[in-house]
Amino acid sequence: MITLIASILVFSIVVLVHEYGHYRAAISVGIKVEEFAIGMGPTIYKREKNGIIYSIRLLPIGGFVNMVGEDENVDTSESYMNKTVWQRFKVIVAGPLMNFILAIVIYIIMSAVYGVPGTTIDLIDSNSELYKAGVRTGDKIVSVNDSNVYIRDDLVTGITVEEKPYKVTVKRDGETLSFDVNQYYRYVIGIYPYDENNQSASSVIKPSDNKLPAYKAGIREGDKIVKINGIDVENYKQLTEIILGSKGDNLDITVQRNSELLNFSVVPQKDLQIGFDTKIEKSILTGIVSSFYKTIHYVKLMFNFIGMLVTGRVGAESVGGPVMVISMIGDSAKLIKTQGLYPLLNLLAFLSVNLGFMNLLPIPALDGSKIMFLLIEKLRGKKIPIEKEGFVHFVGFVLLISLMVFITYKDIMRLF
Numbered sequence: 242m243i244t245l246i247a248s249i250l251v252f253s254i255v256v257l258v259h260e261y262g263h264y265r266a267a268i269s270v271g272i273k274v275e276e277f278a279i280g281m282g283p284t285i286y287k288r289e290k291n292g293i294i295y296s297i298r299l300l301p302i303g304g305f306v307n308m309v310g311e312d313e314n315v316d317t318s319e320s321y322m323n324k325t326v327w328q329r330f331k332v333i334v335a336g337p338l339m340n341f342i343l344a345i346v347i348y349i350i351m352s353a354v355y356g357v358p359g360t361t362i363d364l365i366d367s368n369s370e371l372y373k374a375g376v377r378t379g380d381k382i383v384s385v386n387d388s389n390v391y392i393r394d395d396l397v398t399g400i401t402v403e404e405k406p407y408k409v410t411v412k413r414d415g416e417t418l419s420f421d422v423n424q425y426y427r428y429v430i431g432i433y434p435y436d437e438n439n440q441s442a443s444s445v446i447k448p449s450d451n452k453l454p455a456y457k458a459g460i461r462e463g464d465k466i467v468k469i470n471g472i473d474v475e476n477y478k479q480l481t482e483i484i485l486g487s488k489g490d491n492l493d494i495t496v497q498r499n500s501e502l503l504n505f506s507v508v509p510q511k512d513l514q515i516g517f518d519t520k521i522e523k524s525i526l527t528g529i530v531s532s533f534y535k536t537i538h539y540v541k542l543m544f545n546f547i548g549m550l551v552t553g554r555v556g557a558e559s560v561g562g563p564v565m566v567i568s569m570i571g572d573s574a575k576l577i578k579t580q581g582l583y584p585l586l587n588l589l590a591f592l593s594v595n596l597g598f599m600n601l602l603p604i605p606a607l608d609g610s611k612i613m614f615l616l617i618e619k620l621r622g623k624k625i626p627i628e629k630e631g632f633v634h635f636v637g638f639v640l641l642i643s644l645m646v647f648i649t650y651k652d653i654m655r656l657f
Contacts, residue, residue: 247585249301253279255340255593256304259600262339263306263332270328273319276307308332314627322627326619333611340597344539345532347590352528355583358393359522366425369516371409374420376517380411392531393519394538400424401513425516428489428509430455434477435463444474458505460496467502468495484509539594547602605637 257279264277273292278284280298287296298304310320321329361381365372376382384390385399386408400407410419431453435445444466448456466474469483470493484492492507600608610633618624 251585251589251592252301254589255343255596256280256301258339258343258593259336259596260304260306262335262337266332266335267306267308267321270324270331271319272321272324272328272332273309273317274306275309276305278307279304312627312631322624326615330612330615333608333615334601337597337600337608340593340600341536344536344590344593344597347586347593348532348535349528351583351586351590352531353523355581356521356523357527357531358519359527360390360393360396361520361522362517363520364518366514366516369514370423370425371420371516374409374422375418376409376411376420376422377413380413380418382409382411383417384410392522392527392534394531395534396519397515398538400515404513425514426511427485427514428487429453429512430484430492430507430509432460432480444477444480446477446480454507454510458494458507459503460494460505460507461498464496464498464503466494466496469493535590536594539591540598543595543598604641606634606641607637610634610637 260277260279264274267274275292276294276296278294278296278298280301281303282299284296285299287294289295308321309315309317310322314322317323321332324332359381360383362376362378365376365378382390382396385396387410388399390396390399400409404424406421406423408419408421410417412418431449432446432455433449435447446455446460446464446466447462448460450456466480468474469480472483474480474483487509489509489511492509494505494507496503496505601612603609603613614625614630
């Protein structure tokens with residue numbers, strides 16, 4: 242039930258903000274709005290005010306603003322098609338822009354309530370290359386490869402952008418020090434403790450990622466690891482020490498699932514690690530900087546992901562749809578008792594950025610495609626017939642729905 246409620250809330254918020262952007266922009270340039278709807282499908286609630294119908298639809302998976310003259314020729318001063326290119330551009334871009342603004346606002350609220358991991362070292366792994374190079378607890382990292390860093394995300398990105406040695410500059414007791422650091426790798430199988438508040442209490446685990454070795458081998462949530470290579474395992478700490486010491490060699494893992502003992506062969510994966518944690522900072526400047534940084538950072542990641550899709554570096558299995566999103570929301574909602582609203586708010590902000598970014602792609606039926614038509618109109622000096630533009634958007638809509646059905650099917654198969 243909590244997954245259902247959280248999913249409806251999250252989807253509704255990101256869609257409401259997006260459509261509200263279109264709605265307010267349309268009103269501001271004098272376009273008549275006939276209906277402002279949240280959700281798709283049959284209407285379950287509606288109210289008319291000042292000639293505009295405000296409605297809630299049954300399926301919380303979208304929404305729309307119905308403007309006069311958007312899909313047909315209507316020759317009035319309040320028609321969408323009779324507005325200037327700039328006015329129509331303002332209306333179209335307002336939706337995605339509001340999603341980015343929502344994300345920034347959420348991140349600012351999160352930073353005010355929870356703080357932001359800064360760049361001052363709080364904990365450091367004594368086995369890490371950073372420690373071996375000379376960095377210590379209390380050092381404040383001010384730059385990586387001579388580029389200034391302000392929050393932990395900025396710092397981590399600077400270190401991991403390329404898998405090669407890097408340079409860090411720190412402030413220590415008023416002195417500026419620089420260190421050349423090798424990348425730090427550890428061997429992992431992709432698990433974490435079932436009871437996150439007491440890591441040494443039990444070897445009952447959860448796979449952290451279905452693309453990592455433990456899940457691929459068949460290990461599942463709630464399994465209790467009792468032996469590795471014939472050695473009895475008593476707690477999570479001992480378990481991680483054995484995995485780290487494997488040096489990538491095959492591990493024969495015995496787990497207890499209910500009353501049954503199962504054996505799995507798992508080959509640890511070499512994983513790039515940071516090897517440190519940083520202190521939480523609470524300041525207006527840090528909060529604002531981190532909010533803009535995270536929003537821009539996620540946009541860059543999405544550009545990179547599309548590039549990898551186009552070049553074949555990642556496959557269709559890496560693309561998720563509504564089912565995967567609902568699963569992610571459910572996982573975040575389950576953490577409310579132990580971690581508060583932080584995971585859910587973080588996911589809400591990310592999904593808002595995602596929706597804004599996706600809508601700006603030049604794909605027929607999306608906002609980005611409408612912007613492309615406006616640019617073409619501006620360049621050629623006359624409007625494209627609305628019937629032709631409508632046909633392109635219709636074809637794009639059919640293709641998008643087909644793609645969504647395919648992705649949903651893949652998501653369901655992945656669950657099983």
